Amino acid sequence: MxxxxxxxxxxxxxxxxxxxxxxxxxxxxxxxxxxxRQRYTEAYLVNWESxxxxxxxxxxxxxxxxxxxxxxxxxxxxxxxxxxxxxxADNKGDISPWLPDIPATKNGKRIALIGxxxxxxxxxxxxxxxxxxxxLYDENPKAGGFMRSQIPSFRLxxxxxxxxxxxxxxxxxxxLLSQRVESLRSLLEKDYDAVFVGTGAPRxxxxxxxxxxxxxxxxxxxxxxxxxxxxEHTAKIGxxxxxxxxxxxAMDCCRTARxxxxxxxxxxxxxxxxxxxxxxxxxxxxxREGIPFLPDHTPLExxxxxxxxxxxxxxRVESVYDENGKRSLVSTGEEPVFVAADDVLVAVGxxxxxxxxxDDCGIExxxxxxxxxxxxxxxxxxxxxxxxxxxxxxxxxxxTAVAHGHQAAVSxxxxxxxxxxLADRPAPGTHxxxxxxxxxxxxxxxxxxxxxxxxxxxxxxATALKDRKAEVELGFDTEIGFAEAQRCLNCDVQxxxxxxxxxxxxxxxxxxxxxxxxxxxxxxxxxxxxxLMAPADDRNQALYVSDSLAQTGRVMVKDENVCLHCGxxxxxxxxAAWDMQQYMYSVTKAAPIIKIDATxxxxxxxxxxxxxx
Amino acid sequence: MSYIKPxxxxxxxxxxxxxxxxxxxxxxxxxxxxxxxxDSISAAIIQACWxxxxxxxxxxxxxxxxxxxxxxxxxxxxxxxxNSVHGRMPSVATGAYAAxxxxxxxxxxxxxxxxxxxxxxxxxxxxxxxxxxxxxENNGCYxxxxxxxxxxxxxxxxxxxxxxxxxxxxxxxxxxxxxxxTFVARSFSGDKxxxxxxxxxxxxxxxxxxxxxxxxxxxxxxHHGSTKSYDYTREHVxxxxxxxxxPSETEIxxxxxxxxxxxxxxxxxxxxxxxxxxxDYDPGDRRNAIAALQDxxxxxxxxxxxxxxxxxxxxxxxxMKIANTPLNKIEMSTLCPGTSTLTDINQSLK
Ligand SMILES: Cc1cc2nc3c(=O)[nH]c(=O)nc-3n(C[C@H](O)[C@H](O)[C@H](O)COP(=O)(O)OP(=O)(O)OC[C@H]3O[C@@H](n4cnc5c(N)ncnc54)[C@H](O)[C@@H]3O)c2cc1C
Ligand SMILES: Cc1ncc(C[n+]2csc(CCOP(=O)(O)OP(=O)(O)O)c2C)c(N)n1
Ligand code: SF4
Ligand code: SF4
Ligand code: SF4
Ligand SMILES: [Mg+2]
Numbered sequence: 032m033x034x035x036x037x038x039x040x041x042x043x044x045x046x047x048x049x050x051x052x053x054x055x056x057x058x059x060x061x062x063x064x065x066x067x068r069q070r071y072t073e074a075y076l077v078n079w080e081s082x083x084x085x086x087x088x089x090x091x092x093x094x095x096x097x098x099x100x101x102x103x104x105x106x107x108x109x110x111x112x113x114x115x116x117x118x119x120a121d122n123k124g125d126i127s128p129w130l131p132d133i134p135a136t137k138n139g140k141r142i143a144l145i146g147x148x149x150x151x152x153x154x155x156x157x158x159x160x161x162x163x164x165x166x167l168y169d170e171n172p173k174a175g176g177f178m179r180s181q182i183p184s185f186r187l188x189x190x191x192x193x194x195x196x197x198x199x200x201x202x203x204x205x206x207l208l209s210q211r212v213e214s215l216r217s218l219l220e221k222d223y224d225a226v227f228v229g230t231g232a233p234r235x236x237x238x239x240x241x242x243x244x245x246x247x248x249x250x251x252x253x254x255x256x257x258x259x260x261x262x263e264h265t266a267k268i269g270x271x272x273x274x275x276x277x278x279x280x281a282m283d284c285c286r287t288a289r290x291x292x293x294x295x296x297x298x299x300x301x302x303x304x305x306x307x308x309x310x311x312x313x314x315x316x317x318x319r320e321g322i323p324f325l326p327d328h329t330p331l332e333x334x335x336x337x338x339x340x341x342x343x344x345x346x347r348v349e350s351v352y353d354e355n356g357k358r359s360l361v362s363t364g365e366e367p368v369f370v371a372a373d374d375v376l377v378a379v380g381x382x383x384x385x386x387x388x389x390d391d392c393g394i395e396x397x398x399x400x401x402x403x404x405x406x407x408x409x410x411x412x413x414x415x416x417x418x419x420x421x422x423x424x425x426x427x428x429x430x431t432a433v434a435h436g437h438q439a440a441v442s443x444x445x446x447x448x449x450x451x452x453l454a455d456r457p458a459p460g461t462h463x464x465x466x467x468x469x470x471x472x473x474x475x476x477x478x479x480x481x482x483x484x485x486x487x488x489x490x491x492x493a494t495a496l497k498d499r500k501a502e503v504e505l506g507f508d509t510e511i512g513f514a515e516a517q518r519c520l521n522c523d524v525q526x527x528x529x530x531x532x533x534x535x536x537x538x539x540x541x542x543x544x545x546x547x548x549x550x551x552x553x554x555x556x557x558x559x560x561x562x563l564m565a566p567a568d569d570r571n572q573a574l575y576v577s578d579s580l581a582q583t584g585r586v587m588v589k590d591e592n593v594c595l596h597c598g599x600x601x602x603x604x605x606x607a608a609w610d611m612q613q614y615m616y617s618v619t620k621a622a623p624i625i626k627i628d629a630t631x632x633x634x635x636x637x638x639x640x641x642x643x644x
Numbered sequence: 645m646s647y648i649k650p651x652x653x654x655x656x657x658x659x660x661x662x663x664x665x666x667x668x669x670x671x672x673x674x675x676x677x678x679x680x681x682x683d684s685i686s687a688a689i690i691q692a693c694w695x696x697x698x699x700x701x702x703x704x705x706x707x708x709x710x711x712x713x714x715x716x717x718x719x720x721x722x723x724x725x726x727n728s729v730h731g732r733m734p735s736v737a738t739g740a741y742a743a744x745x746x747x748x749x750x751x752x753x754x755x756x757x758x759x760x761x762x763x764x765x766x767x768x769x770x771x772x773x774x775x776x777x778x779x780x781e782n783n784g785c786y787x788x789x790x791x792x793x794x795x796x797x798x799x800x801x802x803x804x805x806x807x808x809x810x811x812x813x814x815x816x817x818x819x820x821x822x823x824x825x826t827f828v829a830r831s832f833s834g835d836k837x838x839x840x841x842x843x844x845x846x847x848x849x850x851x852x853x854x855x856x857x858x859x860x861x862x863x864x865x866x867h868h869g870s871t872k873s874y875d876y877t878r879e880h881v882x883x884x885x886x887x888x889x890x891p892s893e894t895e896i897x898x899x900x901x902x903x904x905x906x907x908x909x910x911x912x913x914x915x916x917x918x919x920x921x922x923x924d925y926d927p928g929d930r931r932n933a934i935a936a937l938q939d940x941x942x943x944x945x946x947x948x949x950x951x952x953x954x955x956x957x958x959x960x961x962x963x964m965k966i967a968n969t970p971l972n973k974i975e976m977s978t979l980c981p982g983t984s985t986l987t988d989i990n991q992s993l994k
Contacts (some may be wrong), residue, residue, distance in 0.1 A: 104655060105652040106652075106656060266728075479648075479650035480648075480651070481651065481652065482652070533880075534679070534862075534866075534874045534875070535834060535874065536679045536684065536860070536874060537683075537687070537833070539833060541684055541686070541687035542673075542674075542683075543650060544650045544653060545650075545652060545653060545654045546653075546657070565654040565656065566658075568656075582874065583878065595650050595652060599649065600651075603678045603679070603683075604679065605678045605862045608971060
C-alpha cells in the first residue's frame with residue numbers, strides 16, 4: 032500500500048467515528064471532555080456552533096453517532112453521547128457574551144426561507160451575522176417546524192424548544208408566522224435575492240382500505256393528529272386505540288394517545304418486531320408505558336358496525352427474504368385477527384409535497400417527485416432557489432436538516448457574493464496538535480477502564496401518563512454525567528507516526544492492548560489485512576501505513592479499528608516516533624459563530640473554526 | 645498520566661487449542677525502559693506459549709537479578725515463578741526440575757547474570773542437561789546498575805560514556821557448545837519471526853536449550869559505536885537456520901525446495917524443519933557448529949538461528965534416574981518411610 036496521507040483532512044476525521052457519523056460532524060469527544068471538566072457552557076457552545084440545537088438534540092437526536100462509537104466495539108454499549116449533550120445544555124451558564132454580533136447595517140441582500148424547521152433556522156443563524164435580511168415564512172403560529180408540531184412535549188419540553196428557536200429569531204430574523212406560502216412564483220416576484228425551501232415532508236400517508244370512508248373522523252393521519260395535539264386543537268382520544276406503523280411517528284402517536292385518554296393502545300406493524308423502523312430506545316420507551324406491539328400484522332379492513340368504527344381486522348403474515356435481501360410479506364393463512372378500536376392512528380410514512388411550486392418556476396422534479404437538488408451546494412435547477420432538510424431528499428431527522436442548513440447557507444453566501452459555490456467553497460477547518468505534557472502525561476485522560484453505560488433515570492409511569500407535557504427522561508445529573516463522560520475513548524486524539532524516528536524496537540507492538548500495530552513487509556491491502564497481529568476484516572476502518580523504515584525496509588501498519596487511543600504506544604516508544612495529537616475538524620460554515628477569543632479560554636477547536644471561516 | 649494497561653483486548657483474538665487467547669499468557673505492564681529489547685522477548689515468549697497451547701499453570705519461570713531477570717513479571721502471570729539471587733538461577737532451576745520434571749521450565753537471565761557472577765552456575769546447568777529453556781537476554785551491559793560493560797561486550801565496543809572495551813568477550817553460545825549443550829541457538833529481540841519458532845523448539849526439546857538473544861539496552865547501549873545496538877545488530881546479523889516448528893499432530897504441508905531443508909524429530913513427536921539460507925549446514929554436528937560460529941565471528945557477523953541440536957542425549961532426570969513421580973505427588977509415607985527404614989539403610993551401608 033502507499034503511505035497514508037494524513038494531511039488529507041478526511042483521514043483523521045474518519046478515525047473519530049462518532050464525529051464522522053454525525054451529519055453535522057459535531058466534535059463529540061471535545062465536548063465530552065469539557066463536560067468531564069464541568070465546563071458545561073463551553074461544552075454547550077462547541078455543540079451550538081456545530082449543531083445549533085444542543086438542548087433539543089440532547090433529548091431527541093436520532094444519534095447516528097452512537098452505533099458508530101468505538102466504545103461499542105469493546106463493550107456492549109457505546110458512550111451515551113446524546114444524553115451527555117443534554118448534560119451540557121441543562122447545566123450551562125450564560126452564553127450571551129459568546130453570541131455573534133449582528134450588523135446593524137444590513138448588506139442589502141434579502142433572503143426568503145420557507146418553513147421554520149431546523150434546516151431553515153440553521154440557514155438563518157449562519158447568515159444573520161453576515162448582515163443579510165431574512166424573511167422566515169411558516170404556516171404555523173410558532174417557529175420550530177416538526178420539532179414543535181411533531182415531537183411531543185413529554186420528549187421535548189416547550190421551554191427547551193423555545194429557548195433555542197428564539198435565540199435565532201432574536202438575531203433579528205423577520206418571522207412571518209401563520210403565513211403559508213401558496214405560490215413560489217409570487218414569492219420569486221418579490222425580489223428576494225435567494226429563496227431557501229425548508230418545508231419538510233409534511234404529507235402523511237393514508238390507508239385506502241375497505242371501511243375507510245365510513246370510519247371517517249375516527250381515523251387520523253398520525254402527523255396531522257400530533258400537530259393538532261401540539262397546537263392544542265385536540266385534547267382527547269377514544270379508550271381503545273390502534274396505531275398502524277412501526278416507525279418513530281407510530282411510537283410518538285401511541286405514547287401521546289396514552290396521555291389523552293387511550294387506555295388500551297396497541298401498535299400493529301406489518302414487519303417483524305426486529306425489522307421495525309423505530310429506534311430501539313423509542314420502542315423500549317413505548318413498551319415501558321404498557322403499550323403492546325403486534326408485529327407481523329397486515330391491516331385488511333376497518334370494521335364498521337352500525338355506521339361506526341369498532342376496530343380493525345389484520346392478516347397474520349411472515350416476512351420472507353429473497354437472496355437479494357428483498358422482503359415480501361406472506362400470509363400465514365391463519366384466521367384474520369380482530370382488534371377493537373375507537374380510534375385508529377395511521378403512521379405509515381410521510382412524503383414531500385409541493386402543490387405551491389408552479390411548473391414555470393424553473394424547478395425540476397425527478398420521477399419520485401423529489402426536486403432535483405445538488406448534493407454539495409443544495410441548489411435547485413433555479414439558481415436562486417435552494418433546498419434543505421426533509422424537503423430536499425425526503426424524511427430524515429433534525430441533525431441532517433441542520434447539516435443541510437449549514438451547507439445551503441455557505442452556498443447562498445457564495446452565490447450572493449458572486450463566488451463559485453464549489454471552487455471557492457472554504458475547506459473544512461482542521462488543526463492537529465500534540466497533547467504531550469510529560470513522559471507519561473497527556474493533556475487528555477488517556478487511561479481506559481471498563482465502565483458500563485449508565486441508564487438515564489425516567490419519571491414514573493403514573494405521573495408521566497397523567498400529563499402530556501411532563502418530560503419522561505430526567506437526564507443525567509452532573510455526577511453520572513461525569514462518569515459517563517469518562518467512558519469516552521478520546522478518538523480525536525490521534526496516534527501520529529513519524530517513520531523517520533522509528534528504530535523498529537517493537538515496543539509499541541508489544542504494549543498495544545488491542546494489537547493494532549504490526550511491522551511487516553508491504554503488500555496490497557487484501558494481503559496486508561491477512562498478515563496483521565489481530566484480525567482486521569472491517570474494511571470500513573482504515574489501515575494507517577507508513578513509508579518503508581530505515582533498518583529493515585518494512586512498513587508500520589496500524590489497523591484503526593479497535594485502537595483505544597490509550598497512548599501506550601507513544602509512552603513505550605523510546606524515540607517519540609508515535610505522538611498523541613488532538614485533531615480538530617470543523618465543517619465549513621458561512622461565518623464565524625462564536626464571538627469571544629476562544630484560544631484565550633482554552634477552546635482551540637472553536638478558535639480553529641473561527642480562523643478558518 | 646496513564647501507565648495503566650487497559651483490560652480491553654481485541655474482540656476477535658483467536659483462541660488456541662486449549663481455548664485460550666494470548667491474554668491468558670500475559671503479565672503485568674512492564675516497568676522496563678521504553679524500547680527495551682527484553683520486552684520484545686517477553687512478547688515472543690507469550691506468543692510461543694500461546695501457539696504451543698501450554699497450560700500457564702504448568703509452567704515455572706525462574707530468573708536471577710537484572711532488568712532481564714525482572715522481566716518474568718511481565719509475562720505468564722498465571723504461572724509459577726522464582727526470582728532468585730544474582731547468578732543463581734541455575735541452582736534453583738536444577739532443584740525445581742529434580743523435584744518436579746512435569747513442569748515446563750523457562751529460565752530468564754542476563755549477560756551479567758550468566759556470564760559474570762553466574763558463569764560457574766551457567767557451566768554446570770549446561771553440563772547437567774536440565775530440561776529447560778534458558779534465555780540470555782544479552783545487551784552487553786549491566787542494564788539494571790546503569791550500563792557498565794558486561795563480559796559479553798565485544799572487544800572494541802564503545803560504552804555510552806565513550807570508553808572502549810579492552811577485554812575479550814565471552815560468547816555464551818561458544819561456551820555452551822564446548823561443554824556439551826544439546827540445544828544452542830542465537831536470535832535477536834527485534835526479529836520475532838525467527839525468535840518465536842526458536843522458543844517453541846527450545847521448549848519442545850528435551851534437555852537444556854540455550855537461546856542467546858541480542859536484546860538492545862535502549863538507554864545505556866544503543867548508541868553509535870556499540871555493537872549491541874538495534875542498527876548494528878541488524879547490519880551484522882547473519883541469519884543461519886530458519887526453524888519451522890511442526891507440532892506432533894501436524895502433517896508437513898509446507899513445500900520446501902529439494903535439499904533445502906533438514907528435518908529433526910524431537911522426542912515428543914514434533915519436528916523441526918530447518919530451512920537453510922546459505923550453504924548446507926548440519927545442526928547435528930557439533931564441530932561444524934563451532935566452525936560456523938568461528939567463521940561468522942571472523943567475518944564480523946552475528947550468526948543467528950538454530951546452531952546445534954542433539955535431540956537424543958538423556959536429560960538430567962534420566963541420567964540421575966530420579967523417581968518419575970514428582971515429589972509433591974508422592975505419598976508422605978513413601979517419601980519419609982520412617983526411622984526403621986532409615987536404620988535398615990544405614991545398616992546396609994555398614
Ligand atoms: C412524529 C415525528 C417525530 C419525530 N421525532 C424526531 C426525533 O425525535 N428526532 C429527530 O431528529 N427527528 C425527528 N423527526 C423528524 C424531524 O422532525 C424532521 O426530520 C425535521 O424536523 C425536518 O426538518 P426540516 O427543517 O426539513 O423541516 P420541518 O421540521 O418539517 O419543518 C417544515 C416547516 O415548514 C412548514 N411548511 C411546509 N410547507 C409550507 C408552506 N408552503 N408555507 C409555509 N410553511 C410551510 C411546516 O408546517 C413546518 O413547520 C420526527 C418526525 C416526526 C413526524
Ligand atoms: C550478588 C549481587 N551482586 C551484584 C548485584 C548488583 N547487580 C544487580 S543487576 C546486576 C547486573 C545485571 O546485568 P544483566 O544480568 O546483564 O542484566 P540486565 O540488567 O543487563 O538485563 C548487578 C551487577 C546484585 N544485585 N547482587
Ligand atoms: S469513544 Fe468517544 S470519541 Fe470515540 S466514538 Fe465513542 S464517543 Fe466518539
Ligand atoms: S493508542 Fe496505541 S497502544 Fe493504545 S490501542 Fe491505540 S495503537 Fe494501541
Ligand atoms: S516503539 Fe517507537 S521506535 Fe519502537 S518500533 Fe514502535 S514506533 Fe518504532
Ligand atoms: Mg545485560
